[in-house]
Each structure stands twice: as structure tokens, then as C-alpha cells.
Amino acid sequence: MFLALDLTGVFAFALNGALTALRVTRIDIVGVVTLAMFTALGGGMVRDILLGAVPPATFVDWRYLAVAALGGLVAFVFGRHLQQLSRPILALDAAGLSLFAVTGALKGLDFGMGVVQATILGAVTAVGGGTLRDVLVREVPAVLSSGLYAVPALLGGLLVAGLVEGGLAVLPAALAGAVACFTLRMVGVRFDLHAPVPRSVLRPRP
Amino acid sequence: MFLALDLTGVFAFALNGALTALRVTRIDIVGVVTLAMFTALGGGMVRDILLGAVPPATFVDWRYLAVAALGGLVAFVFGRHLQQLSRPILALDAAGLSLFAVTGALKGLDFGMGVVQATILGAVTAVGGGTLRDVLVREVPAVLSSGLYAVPALLGGLLVAGLVEGGLAVLPAALAGAVACFTLRMVGVRFDLHAPVPRSVLRPRP
Amino acid sequence: MFLALDLTGVFAFALNGALTALRVTRIDIVGVVTLAMFTALGGGMVRDILLGAVPPATFVDWRYLAVAALGGLVAFVFGRHLQQLSRPILALDAAGLSLFAVTGALKGLDFGMGVVQATILGAVTAVGGGTLRDVLVREVPAVLSSGLYAVPALLGGLLVAGLVEGGLAVLPAALAGAVACFTLRMVGVRFDLHAPVPRSVLRPRP
Structure with missing residues (x-):
């Protein structure tokens, strides 16, 4: 059950990464699948490297690799049609975000991190x-420019880590964190919400 | 005392990273704080990952996280005024550079690295x-284009690692390394010094 | 013998990285050598970090550092002349690619990875x-845009990992993998082959 959810998140992120790749000109099937795998597995790898849990779980377990590659291939073949389904894919992406925020925070607690560190790991x-995907295709990362991408993840991670530290069982805490993250993300998308921006943008570097 | 100096460096780098973020358009408070934390803590994290000292110290100790986030928030709120203080901030940045070069090299020695490796770690x-900051905001990293940023750090690291390996006590060696790094950096800024550049730039790729 | 081959690959990649650096304007000697070292040693470092084999071998052994720096210096000094030798350098680069794919896959097997994981590590x-080099100089990485760069490496890694798992001795397996990778790479360059590209590039993001 847990694994199935986790792999769903991986698949959603792989689709997302591959669809981004298809927007970049001069990219071939290897590039599409590579970008899909980076997008789907990169966050978990960075988390595991920071925790010292190497080799990363998503790398050792072939199912993660297979699902991520499958997501990339599906997007490569059906790219044009998937583009039409932007709303379901957005929801799938929000589901992946919620799931990864929760599992990341839980893994941080498992390794003895405090609530703040576990939240950041989530x-x-x-x-x-x-x-990683945005850096590779030379876009300013979404985490820097659209606040309601990172904020729901932080909220979800904080909820699950705080509740578990406060004595709640893992399952309801994880559910609460994931639902909060998913809801805030979808509300943010629906109403185009943003975190506060600076009152004035500074003059660019000479 | 040592911790206070280290946190001063973190604060200086966080300010610096956040001020860079403010120059990038379409960036919100989450992006500013994220970039501040990357700038302030990224170097130490890469060092600790290379040494196998994970989870990285700057990640486990909440004071590093708090000071880095604080630096980002201060820059977000007072960005316009800080822009005027470019000279003191430059000096603070050089102090952070010196401090990190010295502590990085010392940590390398602690983990049994040779002088060359410790210098590079510094x-x-x-x-x-x-x-990391420059890659995220899509600028060519300063380390590639302005030589007198990396050279003072290498000099400071080499001095402290060489002196400690040569038998000097840690404190005077660290002081010598930090002063040398800081001085060379400030002299370089003052007189706009550069490392040698290629005699002719090659023709760009077709 | 093995070390000599490995260092040849490092030298080839360092030349390659430094020649890329020379194409970027406003880059000094520190930048050239830094980019050479990133290009030559970055892949092995990422592999070792993923395997948990830290500190990375290429970092601890000073010969790797020295050969990579030397490659960067040679390119800095003789850049203009090396530019004429693009064909031998291309072959040297393909040799480095083959060697690293094979040694990476073998190291993965040594650490208990399966064939798929070892291939990816290669x-x-x-x-x-x-x-890393392309990200630092803000180009779309070759691995995303020119498929016959990654495909030969995957083929070489798969061959050596599969043959060794199948019971063949390491030396002939490594030879088979390296020759296959090198040949496919050179054939790809000669005939300008590409992996399949998407039938239609999607419309860019708004």
C-alpha cells in the first residue's frame, strides 16, 4: 500500500519531468527519460545523501528505476495527448508533492532528526x-519563483513531523500532512496564490 | 567564540545570497530565504558529503539553519537599504569566505586528508x-569568472593546512590563514585584480 | 596498467572541460582549471557519493587531482593549438567515456549493486x-540533447556488468564493454547519428 503510493508519486513526477523535456527543443528519447528519472528520483536521492542513507533507496530498488523510466517513456510516446490532460496531471503532481513531503519527513525522524530538520528533508x-530538472533545462527553479510550491511541502512535512513527535500514530499523522499539503497546493493553483514578494526589485547587477 | 565566528560567516553569506535573489525578478519570500540558505550552508554541506560526515553538521545543528534563515529574512525586509551598504557587506562576505576556507581545511585534516585535499575542501x-546560488539563478558561477574569489580561499586553506601539518598550533595557523585570505580578497576587490586570462578566447561552438 | 588507463581518461576529460571553458568569455585560469577538474572528476565523485564510498577515491588520491589540474593547465596554455586537433581530442574523449563507463559499472558490482544499477552507475x-560542466557554463547538458553520448556509455556498462555477472572474467568483460562503447560513440560521431526524437515538440510554456 505504502509502496504503491510512493510509486504513484514517482510515476507522476516522471511524467511531469518528461513533459518538461518535450518542451525543450533538440531533445531525444534518452534526454526525455533521463530528465524523467532526475525529476522523479532526484529529491529522494538528495534526501538520502544528506541522511547518509547510501546507496539511496530509490537507486537500489529496481522498481523505482523501472517506474520512473516507464513514466518517461509514456510521456515520450503520448506527449501530445498528455498535454491536453494538464489538469489531471497537475493533481497527480500535487499528489506526488504531498507524498514525498510526508515520506521525506518520516524518514528524517527515523534517522533521529528533529522536527525542523525532518520538515526541511520532506x-x-x-x-x-x-x-534538478529546472537547472538541467536552464529554467529558474520553481521553488525560487513560485512560493506555493515549497510552502505546501513545508506545511505537510511540519504537520506529520510535529504530530508524530507529539505522540500521534504514523498513519493518521501522515494522512493529515498529505491532505494539508495537497489541499494548499490545489487551492494555490486554483486561485493563483503567491507568497509575499519583495516590495521593490533591486536594480540588476551592472 | 569559534561558533560565533562561524555563525557570523553563515549570516554574511545568507545576506549575500538573499540580496542576489532580490535582483532576480519574479522571486518571492520563499525563494529569497531558500537562496539565502543554499548560499550560506551549501558549501559546508558539499564538504561534509565529500568527507562522508553525514548528516552534515550545518544541517543537524538548528542554529545554523536559524541564522541562515534569519539572514534571508533580514535581506527580504531591508533589501533596499542594504543595497546602499555594499562596502560593509563586501567585507562581511570576505570574512565569511576566510572563515569557511579555514574551517573547511581544518575539518579536512581532522578526517585524515592530506594538505592538498584539505586545501581544496576549504x-x-x-x-x-x-x-550553487549562481547555478540556481542562472549566472555563470563567480568561481569560474572572477579568479580572485577562489584564489584567496585556496591560499587561506593552504596556509592553515600547511602550518598545522608543519606542527603549528591550530589557533595561530587558523588566524594566519584567515588573515591572508581576507587581505588578498579585499586587495583584489580594491584594485580589481584578476587571475591571468587566456590570450585568445576560442571561437564559440557552432 | 589499470591506473594508467584511468588517468588517461581523467586527462582527456580535463582537456575537454578546459577547452569548453575557453569558449566561455570572461573566464580566467582558475576558472579553466576548475572546470577541467569538475569535468574530469565529477562523474566519479557522484558515483562514489551514490555508493556511499566517501571520501571519493578521485579526491583522496592526489594523482587524480594532479592529472586533472595538469589537463586544465595544458589546455589553458595551448588552447589555440589544441582547437585544431579536434579529431584526436574527440577520440580521446570517447576513450575516457568508455573507460569511465566500464570502471563505474565494475565499481557498482563491487559494492553489491545489480546489473541495472551498475549500468546506470557506469x-x-x-x-x-x-x-556538471554544462550546468556550470549554462549549456543544456549534452546527455539531454545528444543521445549518442549516453547510449554508448549505457551499452558499455551493461555489457561489462552483464558479462561479469554471467561468469566471465573481469578483464575480457571490461575490454568488450569499452570497445563497444568506443565504437558506437565514434560511429555516432562519424555519421551524426541520433536517438529517436519526439514526433512533435510541444508548445513552449506560456
Whole structure:
């Protein structure tokens, strides 16, 4: 059950990464699948490297690799049609975000991190893959420019880590964190919410 | 005392990273704080990952996280005024560079590295955060284009590692390394010094 | 013998990285050498971090550092003349690619990885340094845009890992993998082959 959810998140992120790749010109099937795997597995790898849990779980377990590669291939073949389904894919992406924020925070607690560190690890897991993707295709990472991507992940991670530290069982805490993250993300998308921006942008570097 | 100096460096780098973020358009408070934390803590994290000292110290100790986030928030709120203080901030940045070069090299020695490796680790600590920052906002990293950023860090790291290996006590060696790094950096800024550049730039790729 | 081959690969990749640096304007000697070292040693470092084999071998052994720095210096001094030798350098680069794919896959097997993971580790070793190089100088990584760079590395890694798992001795397996990778890479360059590209590039993001 847990594994199935986790793999769903991986698949969603792989689709997302591959669809981004298809927007970049001069990219071939290897590039599409590579970008899909980076997006889907990158956040978990960075989390595991920071925790010292190497080799990363997503790398050792072949099912993660297979599902991520499958997501990339599906997007490569059906790219044009998937583009039409932007709303379901957005929801799938929000589900992946929620799941990764929660599992990342829980893994942080398992390794003896405090609540703050576990929350950050959750956000790193959720946002890291997309950040690697954006760096590779030379876009400013979404985490820097659209606040309601990182904020739901931080909220979800904080909820689950705080509740578990406060004595709640893991399952309801994880559910609460994931639902909060998913809801805030979808509300943010629906109403185009943003975190506060600076009152004035500074003058660019000379 | 040592911790206070280290946290001062973190604060300086966080300010620096956040001020860079403010120059990038379409960036919100989450992006500013994220970039501040990357800049302030990234170098130390890369150093600790290379040493196998995970989870990284700057991640486990909440004071590092708090000071880095605080630096980002201060820059977000007072960005316009801080822009005027470019000279003191430059000096603070050089102080952070010196401190990180020295502590990075010392940590390398602690983990049994040779002088050359410790020197490089010092430079990685000092320059790594800024390099991550530049990659995230899509600038060519300063370490590639302005030589007198990496050179002082290498000099400071080499001095402290060489002196400690040569038998000097840690405190005077650290002081010598930090002063040398700080001085060379400030002299370089004052007189706009550069490392040698290629005699002719090659023709760009087709 | 093995070490000599490995260092040849490091030297080839360092030349390659430094020649890329020379194409970027406003880059000094520190930048050239830094980019050479990233290109030559980055893939192996990422591999070792993923395997938990830290500190990375290429970092601890001073010969790797020295050969990589030497490659960067040679390119800095003789850049203009090397530019004429693009064909031998391309062959040297393909040799480095083959060697790293094979040694990376073998190291993965040594650490108990399966054939798929070992193959990916080989490709990461072979392609990782060049990807870091491209990110630092703000180009779309070659691994995303030119498929016959990653494909030969995957083929070489798969051959050596599969043959060794199947019971063949290491030396002939490594030879088979390296020759296959080198041949496919050179054939790809000669005939300008590409992996399949998407039938239609999607419309860019709004």
C-alpha cells in the first residue's frame, strides 16, 4: 500500500519531468527519460545523501528505476495527448508533492532528526527533483519563483513531523500532512496564490 | 567564540545570497530565504558529503539553519537599504569566505586528508554555496569568472593546512590563514585584480 | 596498467572541460582549471557519493587531482593549438567515456549493486562530469540533447556488468564493454547519428 503510493508519486513526477523535456527543443528519447528519472528520483536521492542513507533507496530498488523510466517513456510516446490532460496531471503532481513531503519527513525522524530538520528533508524530497530538472533545462527553479510550491511541502512535512513527535500514530499523522499539503497546493493553483514578494526589485547587477 | 565566528560567516553569506535573489525578478519570500540558505550552508554541506560526515553538521545543528534563515529574512525586509551598504557587506562576505576556507581545511585534516585535499575542501566550503546560488539563478558561477574569489580561499586553506601539518598550533595557523585570505580578497576587490586570462578566447561552438 | 588507463581518461576529460571553458568569455585560469577538474572528476565523485564510498577515491588520491589540474593547465596554455586537433581530442574523449563507463559499472558490482544499477552507475561516471560542466557554463547538458553520448556509455556498462555477472572474467568483460562503447560513440560521431526524437515538440510554456 505504502509502496504503491510512493510509486504513484514517482510515476507522476516522471511524467511531469518528461513533459518538461518535450518542451525543450533538440531533445531525444534518452534526454526525455533521463530528465524523467532526475525529476522523479532526484529529491529522494538528495534526501538520502544528506541522511547518509547510501546507496539511496530509490537507486537500489529496481522498481523505482523501472517506474520512473516507464513514466518517461509514456510521456515520450503520448506527449501530445498528455498535454491536453494538464489538469489531471497537475493533481497527480500535487499528489506526488504531498507524498514525498510526508515520506521525506518520516524518514528524517527515523534517522533521529528533529522536527525542523525532518520538515526541511520532506521539502527537499518533494521539491528537489523538480529543482534538478529546472537547472538541467536552464529554467529558474520553481521553488525560487513560485512560493506555493515549497510552502505546501513545508506545511505537510511540519504537520506529520510535529504530530508524530507529539505522540500521534504514523498513519493518521501522515494522512493529515498529505491532505494539508495537497489541499494548499490545489487551492494555490486554483486561485493563483503567491507568497509575499519583495516590495521593490533591486536594480540588476551592472 | 569559534561558533560565533562561524555563525557570523553563515549570516554574511545568507545576506549575500538573499540580496542576489532580490535582483532576480519574479522571486518571492520563499525563494529569497531558500537562496539565502543554499548560499550560506551549501558549501559546508558539499564538504561534509565529500568527507562522508553525514548528516552534515550545518544541517543537524538548528542554529545554523536559524541564522541562515534569519539572514534571508533580514535581506527580504531591508533589501533596499542594504543595497546602499555594499562596502560593509563586501567585507562581511570576505570574512565569511576566510572563515569557511579555514574551517573547511581544518575539518579536512581532522578526517585524515592530506594538505592538498584539505586545501581544496576549504575552497569548496568557501566557494560552494555561492556556486550553487549562481547555478540556481542562472549566472555563470563567480568561481569560474572572477579568479580572485577562489584564489584567496585556496591560499587561506593552504596556509592553515600547511602550518598545522608543519606542527603549528591550530589557533595561530587558523588566524594566519584567515588573515591572508581576507587581505588578498579585499586587495583584489580594491584594485580589481584578476587571475591571468587566456590570450585568445576560442571561437564559440557552432 | 589499470591506473594508467584511468588517468588517461581523467586527462582527456580535463582537456575537454578546459577547452569548453575557453569558449566561455570572461573566464580566467582558475576558472579553466576548475572546470577541467569538475569535468574530469565529477562523474566519479557522484558515483562514489551514490555508493556511499566517501571520501571519493578521485579526491583522496592526489594523482587524480594532479592529472586533472595538469589537463586544465595544458589546455589553458595551448588552447589555440589544441582547437585544431579536434579529431584526436574527440577520440580521446570517447576513450575516457568508455573507460569511465566500464570502471563505474565494475565499481557498482563491487559494492553489491545489480546489473541495472551498475549500468546506470557506469553511465553516471561517464556522463556526470560533462553534465556538471554544462550546468556550470549554462549549456543544456549534452546527455539531454545528444543521445549518442549516453547510449554508448549505457551499452558499455551493461555489457561489462552483464558479462561479469554471467561468469566471465573481469578483464575480457571490461575490454568488450569499452570497445563497444568506443565504437558506437565514434560511429555516432562519424555519421551524426541520433536517438529517436519526439514526433512533435510541444508548445513552449506560456
